[in-house]
Amino acid sequence: MYATATPLTxxxxxxxxxxxxxxxxxxxxxxxxxxVLAVWEAMRQAVxxxxxxxxxxxxxxKTYRVVGHHEGDPLTGTYRTQEELDLWKTRCPILRYxxxxxxxxxxxxxxxxxxxxxxxxxxxxxxxxxxSSSLPDPATATEHVWAEPLHPAHRNRxxxxxxxxxxxxxxxxxxxxxxxxxxxxxxxxxxxGRNR
Numbered sequence: 001m002y003a004t005a006t007p008l009t010x011x012x013x014x015x016x017x018x019x020x021x022x023x024x025x026x027x028x029x030x031x032x033x034x035x036v037l038a039v040w041e042a043m044r045q046a047v048x049x050x051x052x053x054x055x056x057x058x059x060x061x062k063t064y065r066v067v068g069h070h071e072g073d074p075l076t077g078t079y080r081t082q083e084e085l086d087l088w089k090t091r092c093p094i095l096r097y098x099x100x101x102x103x104x105x106x107x108x109x110x111x112x113x114x115x116x117x118x119x120x121x122x123x124x125x126x127x128x129x130x131x132s133s134s135l136p137d138p139a140t141a142t143e144h145v146w147a148e149p150l151h152p153a154h155r156n157r158x159x160x161x162x163x164x165x166x167x168x169x170x171x172x173x174x175x176x177x178x179x180x181x182x183x184x185x186x187x188x189x190x191x192x193g194r195n196r
Contacts, residue, residue, distance in 0.1 A: 004069050005079040021058035033063030034088075036097040064088040 001008055008015050021028025027049070031042040039061055046057035066089055068075055076082045101107040 001064065002069075002079065005073075007079065016060075018058060018060040024058075026056055026058060028058040028060065030060040030062060033061030034091045034093040034096065036093050037100070063093075064091070066092075 018028035
């Protein structure tokens with residue numbers, strides 16, 4: 001419904017995102033993103049299509065952010081009303097799914113409470129661990145940001161076997177060839193341990 005604080009209706013005249021799939025000749029499906037079972041079914045069908053080689057599916061899972069977009073973002077008063085927020089809180093996917101599990105006899109309220117307690121305990125332990133840990137080395141800031149190697153063509157690159165004195169064992173493997181290939185790679189790679 002919003003891009004940060006801009007209503008979708010302000011950003012585009014076509015608010016039916018799933019309908020845009022037709023431009024790519026793929027199916028588009030709109031689903032209640034707060035309905036766990038509906039999302040599961042839409043995903044099941046999309047995965048089944050993909051595994052049969054029938055291509056991707058655009059799934060528009062319509063959901064809502066009941067918290068601010070960022071720390072300090074006011075929940076209401078600037079771009080949404082208290083009534084809107086309260087309405088969407090009643091559609092909480094966890095509460096809806098929990099009620100369904102109990103109604104279907106698949107879980108008891110006590111079992112779900114135990115799960116919730118355990119999850120909250122793990123979260124608190126993770127927070128305590130993070131807050132008590134030392135700050136990371138700034139030199140690692142760019143690690144795991146880019147694929148290594150960055151260029152997919154270099155992923156399965158075959159290195160020429162070498163003799164003990166460093167010469168290539170196979171015809172066609174020359175130091176010059178390696179230098180040219182590594183130079184081509186370097187235009188895509190970020191230097192390790194440096195921020196940009």
